[in-house]
Amino acid sequence: MRATPLTVLSPIPWWWALWIRLTWPVARIGNVVVGPLRRLSFIHFARWAVISRWPTDRQTRRDRAAPRSLLFLTSFDGSDIQYIEAFVRVVPWRINGLYFGAKGFPGPRRFGPVARFIDGQSHPVDHFWMAYPEASTTMVAQALELRDAYAAARFDDDDPARFAAQWRAFLTEVQEWLSPSAPASGAQPPGGETPWA
Amino acid sequence: MGLTPFVVLAPLRAGEAAAARAAIAALDEPFARVPGTHLARLQVLRPPPRRFRGRTGHYLLLAADHDGPAEPWLAAAARELEPVLAHCAFFPGAADAAEVARWARAREVRVGFSVIGSPGATVKEVGDALALRARLARFAAETAGLDDAALHAAWRAR
Amino acid sequence: MIDVADLQGGIVRGYGRRFGFARHLFTRIREPASARMFLSAMAGPVTTEEEWAGHPPTTLNVALSFRALEALGLPAALLDRFPPEFRCGMAHRAERLGDDPRTWDDDLRDLEVLLVVHAQSAQALAEECAGWERALDRGDHGLQLAHVQEAGLLGEQREHFGFTDGFSQPAIEGVAREEIRGQGIPYRRRPLAPVRWRAVKPGEFVLGYVDEDRGLAPAPPAPFHRNATFMVWRKLRQDVAGFRAQIAEQARRLGLGEELVAAKLVGRWRDGSPLVLRPDAPDRELGYDKERANDFRYGNDPLGLRCPRGAHVRRTNPRDALGWEGRLTARHRILRRGMPYGPELPPGAEDDGVDRGLLFVCMQASIARQFEIVQSQWCNDGNAFGLGAQPDPITGPAGGIAAHMIEGAPPQVVSPLRSCVECRGGEYFFVPSIAALRALPGL
Numbered sequence: 122m123r124a125t126p127l128t129v130l131s132p133i134p135w136w137w138a139l140w141i142r143l144t145w146p147v148a149r150i151g152n153v154v155v156g157p158l159r160r161l162s163f164i165h166f167a168r169w170a171v172i173s174r175w176p177t178d179r180q181t182r183r184d185r186a187a188p189r190s191l192l193f194l195t196s197f198d199g200s201d202i203q204y205i206e207a208f209v210r211v212v213p214w215r216i217n218g219l220y221f222g223a224k225g226f227p228g229p230r231r232f233g234p235v236a237r238f239i240d241g242q243s244h245p246v247d248h249f250w251m252a253y254p255e256a257s258t259t260m261v262a263q264a265l266e267l268r269d270a271y272a273a274a275r276f277d278d279d280d281p282a283r284f285a286a287q288w289r290a291f292l293t294e295v296q297e298w299l300s301p302s303a304p305a306s307g308a309q310p311p312g313g314e315t316p317w318a
Numbered sequence: 319m320g321l322t323p324f325v326v327l328a329p330l331r332a333g334e335a336a337a338a339r340a341a342i343a344a345l346d347e348p349f350a351r352v353p354g355t356h357l358a359r360l361q362v363l364r365p366p367p368r369r370f371r372g373r374t375g376h377y378l379l380l381a382a383d384h385d386g387p388a389e390p391w392l393a394a395a396a397r398e399l400e401p402v403l404a405h406c407a408f409f410p411g412a413a414d415a416a417e418v419a420r421w422a423r424a425r426e427v428r429v430g431f432s433v434i435g436s437p438g439a440t441v442k443e444v445g446d447a448l449a450l451r452a453r454l455a456r457f458a459a460e461t462a463g464l465d466d467a468a469l470h471a472a473w474r475a476r
Numbered sequence: 477m478i479d480v481a482d483l484q485g486g487i488v489r490g491y492g493r494r495f496g497f498a499r500h501l502f503t504r505i506r507e508p509a510s511a512r513m514f515l516s517a518m519a520g521p522v523t524t525e526e527e528w529a530g531h532p533p534t535t536l537n538v539a540l541s542f543r544a545l546e547a548l549g550l551p552a553a554l555l556d557r558f559p560p561e562f563r564c565g566m567a568h569r570a571e572r573l574g575d576d577p578r579t580w581d582d583d584l585r586d587l588e589v590l591l592v593v594h595a596q597s598a599q600a601l602a603e604e605c606a607g608w609e610r611a612l613d614r615g616d617h618g619l620q621l622a623h624v625q626e627a628g629l630l631g632e633q634r635e636h637f638g639f640t641d642g643f644s645q646p647a648i649e650g651v652a653r654e655e656i657r658g659q660g661i662p663y664r665r666r667p668l669a670p671v672r673w674r675a676v677k678p679g680e681f682v683l684g685y686v687d688e689d690r691g692l693a694p695a696p697p698a699p700f701h702r703n704a705t706f707m708v709w710r711k712l713r714q715d716v717a718g719f720r721a722q723i724a725e726q727a728r729r730l731g732l733g734e735e736l737v738a739a740k741l742v743g744r745w746r747d748g749s750p751l752v753l754r755p756d757a758p759d760r761e762l763g764y765d766k767e768r769a770n771d772f773r774y775g776n777d778p779l780g781l782r783c784p785r786g787a788h789v790r791r792t793n794p795r796d797a798l799g800w801e802g803r804l805t806a807r808h809r810i811l812r813r814g815m816p817y818g819p820e821l822p823p824g825a826e827d828d829g830v831d832r833g834l835l836f837v838c839m840q841a842s843i844a845r846q847f848e849i850v851q852s853q854w855c856n857d858g859n860a861f862g863l864g865a866q867p868d869p870i871t872g873p874a875g876g877i878a879a880h881m882i883e884g885a886p887p888q889v890v891s892p893l894r895s896c897v898e899c900r901g902g903e904y905f906f907v908p909s910i911a912a913l914r915a916l917p918g919l
Contacts, residue, residue, distance in 0.1 A: 123859075126359050128379065132366065145430045158433040160799065163859070165357065166383065167433040168323055175365060176425070177329050177375055177407075184329070186371035192427065194325065194381050196357060199853055199860070202845055203804070210803040219431075232689045232807070244379075247342045248360040250349040252441045256448050257859045264447035265439055271450065281470035288469060289886035292458060296887040297779055300786075300864035301459040301879040302452065459879045459891035463730040 122254040124165060126196045126246040127204075129239055132188035137222025138171050141191070144218065158215065161207045162259045163198040169219060170194075191223060196249070198257040205236050263298035270295050321356055321383040321434060324391070325427040328378045328406040330362065335376035338362050338405040348398035354385035354441055355395075360402065378406055385440040389419045396422075477650055478525065478678055478685065482703040482909045484537050485523035486594070487839050488651045488681060490642070490813055491535055495594040496629035497601040498815050500709075500835065503589045503612055503619040505547035510618025512548055512916040515540075515589070519913040533600040537592045538913070539707050539905035541565065544588035550919055558696045558906070561844045562706060566904045572848060574856040574867070574876075575899050583623040584711055584901020598628075625711065627815040627835045633748075635816050636714045636832050637870075637896075638738075640748035640763060644770050644793065646809045649675035658770030661688075661806045662796055671773065671801070680841055681705055681811050688807050693841040696906075699919075703909035708810075708847045710836040710902035711817075712871075717827035719896040726890045730882075737890065740882045741869040743787030751783035752776075775801070780883040785861040788870040791854045798860060808849045810838040833897070843904055871897050 133141075158167065175187035197204045208216050213229035220226045225241075227234035253261065274291045277283040292299070330338050339362050349355045359381050367374045380399070384391045393415035396403060400412040410417040439447070453476075461472050478488065485491070505511045515538065523535040540548075542563045545555055561569055567577040567585065577585070591608060595601035605624075612621040635641040647659035660675045679687030683695040684702025695701040723741075727734040735758065739745045745754065748763030752772045763769055774790060774797035777783055783790055785797070793809070796802040818832025840846035851871075853859075858866035869880040872895045879891035 124357075128359070128361060128363070130363065130365055132368075142430065148431055164433060166321075166323075168325070168381075168429045169431045170325060170427045170429045172327065172427060175327075175329075175374070175377070184365075184375055186367040187365040187374040188368045190365060192325075192327075194359070196359075200849060202849065203853065206807060207804060210806075211800050231691060233691055233694070244361060244363040246359050246361045247339060248345055248358075250347065250355070250358045252349075252356050253444055253448060255865070256444075257864070259859055259862055260448065260451070260864050261439075261444055263862065263864075264444070264451040267451050267454065268443075268447040271454065276473070278474065281466045284470045284473060285466035288473070292887055293885045295454075296881065296883055297862060299451065299455050299458060299881070299887075300858055300862070300866045301455040301462075301881055301889040301891060302864075302866070455879075458887075459889045462889040462891065 122249075122251065123198045123257050124196045124249070124251055124254065125198075125201060125204075126249040127193070127201070127239075128244045128246055129193040129195075129242050130244055131191045131193070131220065131223040131226070131242050133171070133191050133223050135189060138173060138189050138191075140222065141169075141219060142171060148218070157212050161211065162262070163204070163207075163257065165196040165198070165258045167193070167195040191219065196251075198259075202236075205239060206232055209235050260300075263300075267295050267298045270298075321438060322386070322388060322391075323381070323383050323429050323432065324388055324422075325379070325381040325429060326422050326425050327427050328380070328403075328409070328421075328425045330376045330378055330405050331407050332375070334405040335362050335364070338376070338378060338402055341402040341405065345399075345402070349382070349395070351398055352384075352391065352394045354391055356383040356385070356441055356444070358382035358384075358395075360399070378402065388422075389415065392419050392422050478682060479703055480525040480527070482911050483525040483682060484907055484910070485525050485535055486537055486592075486813060487705055487811065487907065488525060488648050488678070490645070491594050493629060493633065494531060494596055495535060497595045497598050498627040498835075499593050499595075499601055499605045500625040500627065501591040501593070501605065501608060501612070501621060502583070502587050502623040502625070503591065504622045505544060505588055505618060506615070506620050507618035508547060508549040509917075510616065511589075512618075512919075514617035514619055515548075516914055516916045518591075519910045522910065522913065524910060531596065533597070534593055534595040534604040536604075537907065539590040539592070539709075539907045541587050541589075541903045541905050543586060543903075545906070547588060548916065554697055554700075554919065558700075559694070559706075559842065559844060561848065562904050562906065566708070566710075566902055569848065569904075572852040573899075574851070574872075577901075580899070580901035581711070584903075587709075587901075587903040587905075588622075589619060590709065590903075590905055625817065625835065627817040630816050630820055634746070635834055636716050636818070636820065637719050637742075638746050639742055639744065640746065642812065642814075643748065643766060644789070645811060646681070647673070647675040648678050648681060651675075651678055656767055656770065658772060662773055662802045664801065673771075676806070676809055680807065680809060680846075681839055683841055687841060695841075699912040699915040700906065700908060704912060705839045705841065705907045706843045707905040707907050708836070708838045708840075708843060708902070709905055711900040712834045712836050713831060713898045713900050714833035715827070715896040715898075716821045716832060717825070718894070722894065722896065726893075730888045730890070732882075732888065737882075740784055741787060741880060741890065741893075743783045743789035750789070751787070755782040773802075780881075781885075784880065784882055786858055786863050786866055786869065786880055788868055791858075791861065791868050792850055794854065794860070808846050808854075810840050810846050810850060813837045813839060833900075836902075839907070867895075869893055871895075 170192045172190045175184040177184045209232045216229040349358045361379050364376045365374045396412040396418040403409045633640045657673050660673045662671050677687050679685040683704045687693045723738050727737045744750050745758030747758050747760040749759040773795050794805045798804040814835050814837040855868040872878050877892045882888040
């Protein structure tokens with residue numbers, strides 16, 4: 122399995138919870154915030170939620186001992202070192218926009234303190250499952266682009282020369298989405314048997 | 319069609335955290351039998367307590383990205399995860415889908431901000447696309463350097 | 477400024493081509509107290525980073541694995557604060573490195589103390605090593621000689637596959653090669669300003685100095701906390717005849733020249749000229765020009781049409797290939813200090829069964845963040861470059877069969893590509909400061 126899950130729970134004061142709730146709708150608009158994060162292509166997803174009240178099993182009462190918290194759920198390809206590094210070195214102000222008010226947040230600009238902050242607030246995931254465990258998020262995105270390009274391609278099955286020219290033009294178009302594998306490379310691709318056409 | 323996130327944070331019954339963890343450990347790929355599940359996680363967690371406020375309880379976190387509407391997905395997930403969910407307070411059992419949905423919605427955590435890596439596609443679409451990519455990649459590798467006739471013959475024989 | 481009298485030599489600056497002969501002496505610790513005294517006394521003859529008045533005939537370095545530190549009986553409280561990957565040892569990191577330790581040479585497992593002698597001549601090497609080997613054979617120093625590995629530079633600064641090697645190294649601030657463009661980290665003073673290069677902070681390679689995270693890298697406690705580094709030592713056997721045969725076969729299959737196919741796997745022509753600057757033909761003058769041979773980035777070649785995205789040098793030092801002008805690669809640089817071993821296989825010769833290859837040695841402040849990321853994320857896998865699970869065409873996991881794309885119009889695929897490099901064993905070592913060596917008896 123390529124992917125690593127991470128669950129981080131960060132206690133936050135009421136005023137920071139209010140601030141991020143107010144700024145979330147703004148952050149969702151346009152590509153300024155989301156764009157660079159999405160370009161970090163090893164992120165499967167990153168989701169944040171504010172938990173204001175923790176219920177207890179006495180349904181009508183809330184768990185007063187549990188703090189207001191920022192919940193962060195994510196999964197990514199590659200190492201956790203590179204994941205945290207990407208946030209620190211590429212999108213620090215966006216991370217600051219989420220964690221500035223979180224208790225104990227050391228600021229977004231140094232890897233060491235941020236890594237310790239995350240480590241101290243991570244909760245181990247007991248069970249994690251992916252429908253396509255050997256495919257990274259980049260591979261999925263490439264596969265979908267390739268699917269669309271293949272669907273639009275026209276191959277002349279009757280004329281070898283014309284077919285060859287069409288195939289090579291197609292390969293030229295899609296090469297950045299294709300990582301060719303050797304004939305005896307082992308694991309079956311996911312998705313079972315799929316017709317070519 | 320995009321992925322739908324669903325996050326449930328449910329308090330566990332007092333004293334049942336260890337049993338819930340054991341039930342999770344005993345699971346056998348349940349999400350493989352819940353159609354439309356892209357990713358899913360289950361964990362028992364306990365928030366750190368506020369100072370001088372005593373101890374916090376244990377919670378079960380269920381978070382998933384799935385295709386389509388939530389209710390059918392929840393009904394299927396509840397059936398597969400019943401041995402774990404049974405340790406949650408007020409879990410109504412998996413038999414009644416409507417009750418399961420009501421229970422889950424009451425414990426749903428609304429996601430405020432998301433960054434999603436992949437464009438929207440169902441599990442089947444992703445699987446089919448990956449398989450096609452693998453086949454095209456293999457064909458490209460096997461036929462590199464062939465002349466037009468041999469390439470054409472290989473294509474027809476695929 | 478680095479305390480040059482306390483740092484072992486050959487780390488921040490290599491000894492250079494003048495010292496073309498080397499012997500690696502592996503010893504085991506038999507009696508800890510005596511061994512501590514012996515190693516402590518090595519603080520005298522060990523080469524430091526201090527400037528030389530003239531070139532000595534030989535140099536000497538010493539390094540210790542975690543197994544050695546344990547065998548020396550160092551206190552647990554001290555041992556526990558070494559990094560986890562170093563404490564595990566390289567064999568236990570096999571899965572992430574793509575190794576199979578079951579196939580390693582017996583003499584290259586469970587390594588403890590490493591003495592390395594570099595020399596300007598074979599005779600000087602023999603004389604110097606004879607002294608050390610006699611001392612170790614006596615057995616009264618608590619150490620026993622276990623294995624010896626020779627190494628020696630080949631002609632024209634090449635390695636066994638015929639590629640010039642060893643000249644692309646990080647520029648280190650305040651120390652070495654700062655002025656050479658392309659060796660450091662690219663940056664712009666303002667958006668749209670021309671790209672400049674700055675040297676890498678010394679703390680990326682030497683403990684106790686500021687690193688690229690603007691702090692001191694996590695380090696073991698005193699006396700091991702400064703003027704020290706972590707070393708990765710790997711014996712990489714190269715199947716030279718197999719490599720040549722594969723190149724020839726693939727060149728015939730694809731209708732391309734053999735030199736071009738080889739260059740497209742490595743990312744440079746055999747003379748060192750980079751494909752990104754010379755995509756069509758080699759340029760020997762550029763390849764041997766230290767000032768210009770590394771002055772390039774990949775930002776203008778995002779699709780790999782000049783230098784394939786999966787080429788060896790692009791994977792092992794991606795520069796700005798991962799976007800954001802190199803910010804995601806700056807903290808994963810390594811200092812390579814290895815040397816070929818074994819005799820050259822003459823061109824056109826059949827495989828003679830002789831053991832030859834590369835003693836891969838690299839230095840860094842953090843093995844997990846530097847070497848292991850390069851090996852596991854960039855060499856053994858291609859996802860960072862948009863290549864899925866495709867491994868490095870030169871160093872891909874042993875025994876693996878891979879394919880390698882040569883981007884173009886149309887692209888070509890080198891396939892199947894059998895790995896011709898195999899790790900025969902090795903270990904993670906700690907290279908202590910002179911002060912730490914002196915302090916050993918008292919710990």
